[in-house]
Each structure stands twice: as structure tokens, then as C-alpha cells.
């Protein structure tokens with residue numbers, strides 16, 4: 001079929017090899033195209049120079065504290081869940097110089113960093129990660145103070161999303177209402193179908209940029225059975241979630257359980273290493289570091305990721321205020337699933353499962369919530385005071 | 386241009402391998418600036434010229450391991466305004482701190498042909514066990530980036546940027562994939578003090594803790610996982626925590642927990 005225009009949300013079908021043209025088109029529009037690659041024996045988001053860089057035929061197996069690549073029988077492009085990294089590292093980089101100052105004859109000169117508003121195209125964004133980007137949008141763009149650096153990168157980013165079609169080891173997007181089907185926040189969404197020898201992509205545009213991209217490549221209107229195949233795929237994935245989290249009443253559950261003995265049990269296991277928040281695609285905390293050179297001519301202020309698991313995170317004059325692992329783990333879980341609602345009107349968790357997989361000792365937030373719930377069944381909270 | 390009097394720097398060596406002092410000489414790009422800002426007054430590794438004390442900044446490398454070290458470190462304190470202890474030897478007793486777990490008198494005759502020439506204390510201990518230390522840089526060896534930061538902070542009278550959190554923060558910020566989770570390689574990063582920039586995981590190796598314990602390290606939980614899930618035996622766990630920082634309290638307790 002010719003390059004007729006498609007309506008938003010209309011499903012069209014394309015050959016998998018068309019992906020190459022999509023990547024090239026994005027590159028020719030000035031995007032830095034980033035997607036999953038096989039590096040360091042795992043999934044790493046990195047610049048894609050061609051379709052061959054995608055981990056075709058690879059999937060993953062995840063459980064608490066364990067991630068392994070797995071060779072798939074099917075030579076599909078998008079057969080894996082989410083890896084350790086998330087898109088947060090591009091929209092909200094781990095380290096960034098916010099300003100520097102140079103001492104001069106009579107005073108000093110402030111220099112602001114060059115605006116490095118890279119135009120990213122993200123390839124293979126899962127539903128949970130789309131939801132995570134929406135959560136960070138609320139944090140960085142919708143409050144009284146906005147982050148111009150995040151805004152510049154965010155507004156330009158092109159998002160090519162994929163629908164999940166495989167069992168997810170540690171994720172629970174169904175519980176959080178964030179997946180496995182992408183519903184909004186994308187420019188182009190793909191579902192990859194392999195039925196016997198028939199291999200195709202069902203695509204839908206979510207924005208004018210997505211419509212234009214589809215128009216540039218060969219595609220056909222999707223047949224009802226092709227649309228059904230796409231729907232079946234995510235429905236099947238939804239039935240194979242590794243975890244569930246009961247969200248009803250979460251906020252008050254946590255608010256009335258500050259002193260639950262479960263916090264002591266998890267604190268005995270928690271390494272306060274910070275990995276869970278570092279991999280969490282919604283965590284946004286950072287600290288500011290001020291340095292100078294040896295001669296005192298140049299001073300710099302850097303913003304770098306920080307996590308609520310460190311003592312310095314709550315440093316006030318004289319010391320930290322969350323000095324026990326118990327209080328710091330409780331802060332993390334309570335922020336994600338309760339205080340975040342008061343702060344931003346949504347939960348701070350989208351159910352991607354990263355904090356479970358990448359915790360070096362497999363601490364599992366769904367298990368912690370379940371344990372707190374069950375403790376209430378045996379001991380009513382009022383009786384615990 | 387007339388310039389202000391430069392603060393005087395002294396570098397002292399106790400029981401050590403000289404590796405940490407060398408990181409000062411390693412500061413190729415910064416060495417001129419350091420020499421411009423500080424009067425290098427006592428640094429036998431670099432120059433035999435000695436400027437008399439007192440000194441404004443003393444870098445102390447090495448542990449207290451021999452009887453004559455004890456009065457000498459007191460003397461260093463008396464003539465120094467600011468004492469910066471550098472490296473695992475100076476902050477935890479170093480690899481020679483392994484003697485603290487054994488009977489020195491018992492093995493000296495086995496090692497040395499003329500044991501009567503050996504004057505060794507029963508233990509090798511950190512500088513802070515003997516004098517008040519103003520700042521410690523952990524690591525075996527320390528790295529020059531840290532050293533330049535500590536010296537810059539000293540010169541400018543500011544707080545050094547020296548977070549006490551885990552190596553994992555540096556590791557993740559660098560974009561490394563976790564070797565323990567993704568490959569099953571045991572890693573001490575979660576209990577180890579940051580500072581190296583997650584050097585070992587960057588080359589896909591587990592951290593072996595050469596920077597010593599971080600703040601509030603939960604070594605027992607990590608050991609439990611390394612034992613039950615990654616198959617490390619009790620003797621292996623003991624050795625894992627008993628290396629360059631064997632004498633640091635958190636690592637000492639953990640290695641002792643695996644003694645049977």
C-alpha cells in the first residue's frame with residue numbers, strides 16, 4: 001500500500017524489516033536513536049546503528065536478585081522484559097553540572113552549562129516504563145518548580161513503544177494498571193507477532209510524529225485477525241505476571257503501620273546499598289555536590305543521583321535523621337506506595353519489578369506489603385499500640 | 386607576583402607498601418598546582434630536601450606495626466595542624482593487620498632466619514587508634530581523584546566531597562550492569578565504601594572490598610546471600626572479608642563470624 005496517512009490509533013501491519021527504515025528515518029530527522037543492545041552480558045540501552053544491534057532472539061529470566069539472558073527459539077526482536085537500566089538515565093542523567101564559577105580580578109563570573117538538549121528516540125519502551133516517564137513528568141514538569149533540562153530532553157524525545165508479549169519474572173504492571181499493553185504517551189506503538197513462518201508488526205501511531213513516520217514506510221491496514229493476534233499477545237502476557245500487588249487502601253495501610261515489626265525483619269536483610277532506588281524508573285532524588293579546584297580559581301556545582309538509603313540523605317546540621325536501616329527502608333517503601341500519592345497524586349511505583357530483580361539480596365516490595373497486610377489480619381493495628 | 390605563604394605539606398610513611406604515597410606522584414596533571422599551592426616540605430619518597438616543621442597538612446600512610454612507630458606517630462601529631470590518613474593501612478591496619486588474627490611470636494621464627502632482628506607489635510593498627518585523625522581516605526590504594534579532592538578542600542577550607550555510601554551508587558551511575566545479579570559473581574560493592582568509581586565491576590569483576598566498609602554496612606545479610614545463593618563456603622566467606630581491611634571493625638566481625 002502507498003504512503004497514505006493513518007489516523008491516530010489505527011492499527012496497520014508492517015514487515016519486521018521495516019524497522020530498519022524506521023530507525024533510519026528517525027536518524028535522518030536528527031534523533032539519537034537509543035535502544036536495547038547486548039552488552040556486559042546483559043541488556044544495555046545504547047545507540048543503535050542498525051537493526052542488527054537489537055538483541056534479536058534473546059529473552060530474559062528474572063527473579064529476586066537474579067537476571068539471566070535466555071536464548072529464545074523464536075527469532076523475534078522484542079522478546080525481553082525490562083533490563084536494569086531505564087530511560088531515566090537519558091532524561092535525567094546521573095550526573096550533571098548545574099553551574100560553575102570562575103574567580104576573576106574583581107569578583108567572580110558565573111557560567112551556566114551549555115544546554116545539551118539531545119534529541120533522543122527511544123526504541124522498545126515498555127508500558128511500565130511509559131507509565132514511569134509519566135510519573136517523572138509530574139515530578140519534574142508539573143509542580144511549582146520545573147526542571148528545564150528535563151523538559152528540553154523530554155519534549156523532543158520520540159517514543160517507540162512495544163507491547164509486552166512474554167511472561168514477566170518480577171513485574172506486576174497489571175496490578176498497577178500500567179501494562180502490559182501501552183495505551184498512551186507514545187509516538188508509535190508496535191506489537192511483534194510471530195505465527196509459524198508469518199512474522200509481522202502491528203503498529204499504531206500515538207502522535208502526529210508517529211503518523212508521519214508510519215507514512216514514510218510500507219504498511220497495510222491491519223486485518224481483524226491480525227489485530228486480534230496483537231490483543232491476544234498482551235492478554236497472554238497479562239496472565240503470566242510474576243508478581244501481584246494489592247493496591248486497595250495502600251496509603252492508609254502504610255500510614256497505620258509505621259511501627260509494624262516487619263520493618264525490623266526487612267532491615268535485617270536490607271544492605272542499604274541503594275540499588276532499588278537507582279534502578280527504579282520513577283525515583284528522582286538527587287544531591288548537590290560543590291567542589292573547587294586546587295587553586296580556588298574554579299568552583300563547580302554538580303547534581304547527582306542520590307538515594308534515601310544513605311545516611312547523608314537526611315543530613316541536617318549535626319547528622320542524619322534516619323540513622324537506622326529500618327527507618328531508611330521504611331522511607332523508601334512508604335514514599336513509593338503512600339506519601340507519593342500525597343505529593344504527586346499518583347503512586348510512585350509502576351510495577352516494573354526492577355527493584356526486586358536488582359536487589360542484591362532479593363528484597364521484594366510486593367512481599368513486604370503482603371506481610372504487612374497479613375500481620376493486620378492476625379493483629380488488628382489498634383491492638384498494637 | 387607576590388604570593389601568600391604556602392601551607393607546608395609533609396608525607397609520612399609507617400608500615401605500608403608506598404602505593405598510596407605514589408598516588409600523590411601519580412597526580413601528573415595536578416602535581417604542579419599542588420606544588421604551587423603547598424610547600425612540599427617533607428616527602429622522602431620524592432625528595433631528600435627536608436624543611437623543618439611544624440606542618441600544616443600531614444599525609445600519613447601506613448599502620449602502626451612496630452614499637453618505634455608509636456612515639457613517632459605522636460610526634461607527627463604534635464607537629465601537624467591537619468592529619469589526613471591515607472589508605473587501608475592507615476585507616477584499618479592494612480593487609481599486615483592479618484597478624485591480628487594470629488600469634489606473631491609463633492610465626493616470626495618460621496618466616497625470618499634471624500628472628501631476633503624483628504621488632505613487631507602483636508597487632509597492626511590504624512592511625513586513628515593512636516592519635517586524633519582529621520580526615521581519612523579509605524582504599525588500597527587510594528585514588529588520585531580522591532586525594533586531589535581532599536587536598537583542594539583543605540586548601541580552600543571547605544568540606545570535601547567524600548560520600549560514605551556503597552560502591553553500588555558509583556557502579557549504577559556509571560551504567561554498569563550489576564555483576565552479582567546478572568552473572569552471579571559475588572560482589573562486596575553493597576557493603577564497601579565508595580571512592581574508587583566502581584573500578585572492578587566496570588571490568589566485570591566483583592568488588593573485593595579494598596575500600597573497606599561503608600557507612601552502616603550489613604555484612605551479615607550479604608554473607609547469607611553469598612553463602613546460600615552463590616554457593617560460597619564458610620572458609621571462602623572468611624577470606625572474602627579478611628583482606629586489606631581485615632582490621633576494620635565491620636569486616637573483622639564478619640570474618641570472625643565465619644571462623645569455626
Ligand code: SF4
Nearest residue numbers: 280349350352353355
Ligand atoms: S518501586 Fe520497584 S517495581 Fe515499582 S517502579 Fe520502582 S523499581 Fe519498578
Ligand code: SF4
Nearest residue numbers: 277283284285308335
Ligand atoms: S523512594 Fe527514596 S530515592 Fe526514591 S524518590 Fe522516594 S525518597 Fe527519593
Ligand code: SF4
Nearest residue numbers: 270271273274276359
Ligand atoms: S532493598 Fe535491596 S536494593 Fe534496596 S537498599 Fe535494601 S538491599 Fe539494597
Ligand code: SF4
Nearest residue numbers: 553556563564572574
Ligand atoms: S556490581 Fe557490585 S558494586 Fe555494582 S551494583 Fe552490583 S553489587 Fe553493587
Ligand code: SF4
Nearest residue numbers: 581585592593595596
Ligand atoms: S570495586 Fe571494590 S575492590 Fe575494586 S577498586 Fe573499588 S573498592 Fe576496591
